[in-house]
Amino acid sequence: MKTTSSHGLHHLHTASLCTPYLLLVPLGLLALLLALPSLGSSHARSQGLGVLCRGAAGTDGGGGYHSVAPTGADEKKASVVADADAETPPRPQPDLSLLVGVLTMPSRRERRDIVRMAYALQPPASAARVDVRFVFCNVTDPVDAALVAVEARRHGDIVVLDCAENMNDGKTHAYLSNVPRLFASSPYDYVMKTDDDTYLRVAALVEELRGKPRHDVYLGYGFPVGDDPMPFMHGMGYVVSWDVARWVSTNQDILRHNDTHGPEDLLLGKWLNIGGRGKNRYDLKPRMYDLNWFMDNFRPDTIAVHLLKDNRRWAATFKYFNVTAGINLSHLP
């Protein structure tokens, strides 16, 4: 199985989240961790690596710092991929709104098409405004730029951030800290970050969110470390409430301490733990999970299934969730 993403690292990093577990960390990794700049405010810093654990004291970020500016951000409001806006006329007033950002790269065009269809073919979530956007950093290659421009014009679901394309070098920070400004005119209750190897079942997620608070929320696949069931949420997909995204966007400490380099999901948990944010925390295991090697651990109540790293695994997913049911290719004219 390919492990081109960061996710393969999780098992290594898990052990390093809390100070006592440092003993378990392989030496090379320990060196890497110690090389990371210390973080947070002075009293957070005094806890050393312990700040990775939950319960660290709160430090409020200062106001208004923005590291990045949108460039060719194509955030046309036209297309609402996961929302069946065009359908039945009298829709209930949305009582919940969710922005789903799928972090991807320009070159992954084929995957993006599959993911786009995966969202488009889902039943709409009722009484919810859900928008799906594909999120890039600067598109520097001229061929990529042309093709992405065409794709953006056709689908209107592309967001380009001012950052250099990367997986674990600040893209999530750029995303969360740009969203509050990019979508300031119509804020969402919740902001999600997910990847292009995750199949997200939007309606199931929305039902899960419906009864939750709209503030100070951090929800996903909780990654347990020691006694803490969820010091951070796995990068396959997590949700923060709008106020948490805004807090990230205004927290100057994160950038001052250059604390955006490393596993993006672990880092978000770390920022929130240091800042005392995201206290309404929800673990959606086992309804979020990795698809195993044999592709036989699908479950009917799935919210998200991850590690869909090739077409075969996407095909199995579509088949299991009956997306392909009733489509008889050999019958087509």
Ligand SMILES: *[C@@H]1O[C@H](CO)[C@@H](O)[C@H](O)[C@H]1NC(C)=O
């Ligand atoms: C992204 O592109 C913009 C405009 O082309 C440029 O000003 C900016 O420096 C670039 N940012 C990065 C991080 O490469």
Ligand SMILES: *[C@@H]1O[C@H](CO)[C@@H](O)[C@H](O)[C@H]1NC(C)=O
């Ligand atoms: C931030 O950290 C990265 C990775 O550790 C390093 O390459 C970079 O030079 C640092 N930048 C600053 C401004 O310290």
Ligand SMILES: *[C@@H]1O[C@H](CO)[C@@H](O)[C@H](O)[C@H]1NC(C)=O
């Ligand atoms: C797919 O369809 C079959 C047959 O109707 C049904 O038994 C099954 O529960 C469906 N699977 C899911 C995940 O909805």
Ligand SMILES: *[C@@H]1O[C@H](CO)[C@@H](O)[C@H](O)[C@H]1NC(C)=O
């Ligand atoms: C699909 O079409 C083929 C060829 O016409 C036919 O033999 C088959 O029974 C059809 N399958 C279903 C499930 O309708």
